[in-house]
Amino acid sequence: MNIAFVTDSTADIPGNYLDQYPIHVVPNILMIKGKSFEDGKEITREAFYRDLPNIKPSPTTGTASIGVYQQLYEKLFQQGFQYIFSIHASKLLSGIYNTAKSAAQSFYERVQVIDSQQLTLGLGFQVLAAAEAAARGASLEMVQKIIEDVRKRARVYAMLDTLEYVRRSGRVSWAKARVSNLLRIKPFIELRYGNVLSLGVTRTRKKGIEQLKKFLLSLGPIERLAILHTNAEMDAIEFLNNITIETPMEPFIVNVNTVIGSHVGPNGLGFATVIK
Amino acid sequence: MSANPQIHNHQDNLTHKEINGQDLKKLVEASLTWLRTNQQIVNSLNVFPVPDGDTGTNMVLTMQAAFDEVKDSSEENLGEIAHTIAHGALMGARGNSGVILSQIWRGFARSVDNLPTMDTPNFVKAITVARDTAYKGVVRPVEGTILTVIKDLASKAESALDVTDNLVSMLELLVEEANASVQRTPELLPVLKEANVVDSGGKGLYFIFDGMLRYINGEVLDVTDAKVKPLAEMALANTMEQIEPGQDFEVVVDFRPQKELDLSIFYDNLEQMGTSIQVGEGDGIYRMHIHVPTENLYKPIDYTRDLGVVTKVAIENLIDQMENQQGGCNRTQPTITPIQPGHIAVIAVSPGVGISRVFASLGVAAIVEGGQTMNPSTQEIIHAFEKLPTDKIIILPNNKNIILTAKSATELSVKKVAVVPTSSIPQGLTAMMRLIPSGDFDSVIDEMNAAIEEVQTGEITIATRSVEIDGVEVEEGQVIGLLNGKLVLSTSSLDEACLGILEAAHAQDYELITLFYGADLPKKDIPILENLIQEKYPDQEIEIQEGCQPHYYLIISIE
Numbered sequence: 029m030n031i032a033f034v035t036d037s038t039a040d041i042p043g044n045y046l047d048q049y050p051i052h053v054v055p056n057i058l059m060i061k062g063k064s065f066e067d068g069k070e071i072t073r074e075a076f077y078r079d080l081p082n083i084k085p086s087p088t089t090g091t092a093s094i095g096v097y098q099q100l101y102e103k104l105f106q107q108g109f110q111y112i113f114s115i116h117a118s119k120l121l122s123g124i125y126n127t128a129k130s131a132a133q134s135f136y137e138r139v140q141v142i143d144s145q146q147l148t149l150g151l152g153f154q155v156l157a158a159a160e161a162a163a164r165g166a167s168l169e170m171v172q173k174i175i176e177d178v179r180k181r182a183r184v185y186a187m188l189d190t191l192e193y194v195r196r197s198g199r200v201s202w203a204k205a206r207v208s209n210l211l212r213i214k215p216f217i218e219l220r221y222g223n224v225l226s227l228g229v230t231r232t233r234k235k236g237i238e239q240l241k242k243f244l245l246s247l248g249p250i251e252r253l254a255i256l257h258t259n260a261e262m263d264a265i266e267f268l269n270n271i272t273i274e275t276p277m278e279p280f281i282v283n284v285n286t287v288i289g290s291h292v293g294p295n296g297l298g299f300a301t302v303i304k
Numbered sequence: 305m306s307a308n309p310q311i312h313n314h315q316d317n318l319t320h321k322e323i324n325g326q327d328l329k330k331l332v333e334a335s336l337t338w339l340r341t342n343q344q345i346v347n348s349l350n351v352f353p354v355p356d357g358d359t360g361t362n363m364v365l366t367m368q369a370a371f372d373e374v375k376d377s378s379e380e381n382l383g384e385i386a387h388t389i390a391h392g393a394l395m396g397a398r399g400n401s402g403v404i405l406s407q408i409w410r411g412f413a414r415s416v417d418n419l420p421t422m423d424t425p426n427f428v429k430a431i432t433v434a435r436d437t438a439y440k441g442v443v444r445p446v447e448g449t450i451l452t453v454i455k456d457l458a459s460k461a462e463s464a465l466d467v468t469d470n471l472v473s474m475l476e477l478l479v480e481e482a483n484a485s486v487q488r489t490p491e492l493l494p495v496l497k498e499a500n501v502v503d504s505g506g507k508g509l510y511f512i513f514d515g516m517l518r519y520i521n522g523e524v525l526d527v528t529d530a531k532v533k534p535l536a537e538m539a540l541a542n543t544m545e546q547i548e549p550g551q552d553f554e555v556v557v558d559f560r561p562q563k564e565l566d567l568s569i570f571y572d573n574l575e576q577m578g579t580s581i582q583v584g585e586g587d588g589i590y591r592m593h594i595h596v597p598t599e600n601l602y603k604p605i606d607y608t609r610d611l612g613v614v615t616k617v618a619i620e621n622l623i624d625q626m627e628n629q630q631g632g633c634n635r636t637q638p639t640i641t642p643i644q645p646g647h648i649a650v651i652a653v654s655p656g657v658g659i660s661r662v663f664a665s666l667g668v669a670a671i672v673e674g675g676q677t678m679n680p681s682t683q684e685i686i687h688a689f690e691k692l693p694t695d696k697i698i699i700l701p702n703n704k705n706i707i708l709t710a711k712s713a714t715e716l717s718v719k720k721v722a723v724v725p726t727s728s729i730p731q732g733l734t735a736m737m738r739l740i741p742s743g744d745f746d747s748v749i750d751e752m753n754a755a756i757e758e759v760q761t762g763e764i765t766i767a768t769r770s771v772e773i774d775g776v777e778v779e780e781g782q783v784i785g786l787l788n789g790k791l792v793l794s795t796s797s798l799d800e801a802c803l804g805i806l807e808a809a810h811a812q813d814y815e816l817i818t819l820f821y822g823a824d825l826p827k828k829d830i831p832i833l834e835n836l837i838q839e840k841y842p843d844q845e846i847e848i849q850e851g852c853q854p855h856y857y858l859i860i861s862i863e
Contacts, residue, residue: 088358095396123400211665231818232814235815
């Protein structure tokens with residue numbers, strides 16, 4: 029069966045994989061001073077993170093419209109695809125899933141919308157594994173099983189440079205409670221069960237990076253790895269160089285998309301992985 | 305966009321006849337305008353961590369897309385216009401509330417399909433179909449949201465049909481119900497109640513209906529309601545509000561205008577001067593509230609004097625107020641965020657209110673006052689945690705003289721109590737940072753125990769008597785410095801003591817130096833000391849915190 033994959037720009041799948049597989053990425057919307065930009069298209073990540081601390085009021089984010097999803101599904105069916113998996117950012121953190129779900133209604137059983145319960149490559153790895161399987165000729169049921177299986181094994185950890193952006197985003201209840209954030213702190217977060225969990229804080233970057241390594245090594249053998257950062261490429265490279273860990277696939281280094289980035293702020297460092 | 309502010313009454317047009325496509329178009333435009341006016345109010349309610357983007361913005365964009373589809377249409381047929389609106393809403397729907405709103409329009413349009421005009425029973429039917437469609441569009445409907453509001457509206461509409469067949473009266477009843485329904489949302493959705501807000505999507509839907517009614521009644525649509533409230537609701541000074549950078553003063557003026565006030569001109573002029581504008585009215589007296597930068601301090605007063613008789617003026621320096629609110633050693637203990645039942649609760653012993661504030665900001669469940677010269681009793685420590693809704697308790701004594709007291713508290717409680725033997729404030733804070741409230745009790749304790757080794761503690765105080773310890777000779781009244789509890793120097797100046805401690809700690813190998821200054825240290829000395837340290841340690845970050853601890857001039861954390 030001819031299967032297409034749709035995801036959104038929070039998946040952070042590197043461009044070369046998009047050429048290799050039938051994966052279609054719908055850009056989310058970034059609103060800066062009343063003007064909307066397509067995530068990843070009209071503004072570079074480098075420039076965005078550089079300017080982010082000075083953008084007032086803070087940028088807001090949005091999903092593409094139902095119409096955009098409908099048109100894409102329509103187009104893919106016209107191109108001859110028989111089935112679509114539409115895999116998206118955690119629905120507890122974003123409205124993207126619901127938008128795709130509404131758009132899929134008119135296509136009956138031919139579009140399956142899936143909540144990845146993840147963000148960035150925690151989502152991207154699910155899409156990639158599914159697309160690879162489909163390319164090998166896996167059946168619909170098999171592809172679906174693989175998505176579920178990778179979802180269970182996907183882990184995302186990060187150290188943010190400040191709590192400020194997460195707190196402002198209003199999406200994370202524990203961050204909201206810490207209104208009078210007196211000390212300069214860098215929170216550790218984990219994406220789990222679709223939500224953002226707190227893993228404590230640190231005050232210094234060096235110790236924070238050590239702690240991140242500990243988190244990664246505590247996961248045991250892994251299958252895939254991506255080092256995530258928001259304009260902290262040097263730290264990301266160093267992090268990768270300083271860990272001895274075996275992965276069957278070459279790890280990537282990703283400057284995280286601006287839609288997630290506007291909720292976590294610049295200078296963050298983390299990783300997404302699929303454990304064995 | 306020109307639905308307003310021309311103020312004339314549209315009631316006649318709509319009371320006696322059925323409404324057609326063009327009438328519906330005007331109502332949608334009014335809804336959009338009113339929703340946009342109140343967009344920030346809706347956005348500010350957006351604490352439910354589901355929607356992508358701000359609810360107010362999403363709903364405005366959805367309504368905008370709906371209106372854009374019919375903006376240039378001269379179609380008279382109501383069913384046609386409703387379908388076009390629904391199509392626009394669907395194409396433009398953003399966020400959860402936007403999606404549900406588009407489903408509401410979809411159901412509405414389906415119900416009035418082929419109707420050239422709509423009377424009150426048609427309208428009521430359309431609202432009920434809108435409700436059904438909205439519920440079907442959501443995989444797992446959650447009550448206490450926009451869904452509940454549309455449901456309550458549909459029930460109200462059906463029951464009100466016995467009372468009135470007048471569309472305007474019906475709309476009045478629905479707006480009233482929408483408001484009441486929104487107010488009830490926190491009762492249905494605990495997360496709203498916790499955050500002390502009403503549901504944002506529901507509130508947006510209220511503004512949509514209210515915008516229609518306001519248009520019919522000829523009320524302004526581009527000035528937010530919140531700005532004109534009863535005088536009684538406006539306190540003279542709202543000390544707790546958020547302050548935008550650059551707005552240094554709050555100015556409140558009471559005045560009696562000579563002639564009737566043109567509110568839209570009044571607001572336009574005030575907006576040139578500052579932000580956070582509110583106007584209240586009662587018994588012919590107006591109260592105007594505004595935040596202004598220093599250079600505009602007297603402008604609002606001069607302006608209102610031109611309009612009438614000023615009866616009272618109040619000016620507050622906001623910056624100063626904020627600083628006072630945040631700091632000060634004469635304050636009572638800070639507010640503690642309540643812990644979740646069953647989570648791990650940390651009890652910290654703190655010698656000063658400034659340090660307590662820092663512990664509170666990191667999420668401790670209770671603070672026990674105490675320190676070097678005022679050791680708390682076992683009873684006081686137990687008292688701090690026995691009423692907490694959890695049996696997992698960690699005590700941070702933060703002083704070596706309190707560790708034993710804390711340990712005996714563990715033996716006297718039925719709860720699971722552990723002591724992480726922190727012997728200084730920096731150790732206590734470092735341990736606190738490893739807290740994962742929902743985490744595994746034993747691993748959190750292990751993490752905390754490991755963390756206390758990662759920080760060095762400097763303490764600077766005055767010798768109370770002459771003595772020689774650890775090879776350091778001390779005379780009474782001298783400044784002495786301790787590193788990790790050990791006496792390392794005595795000197796005549798605070799600066800020397802501070803630099804000496806940093807040197808002994810090899811501060812150049814660390815990243816961050818935090819100074820907690822005590823209640824007895826003159827504030828004016830702090831910037832000088834900070835510069836001195838920064839000069840010597842240009843690569844280290846330096847953070848200054850008011851600690852308010854007695855006796856100790858400085859507690860220094862080196863990490």
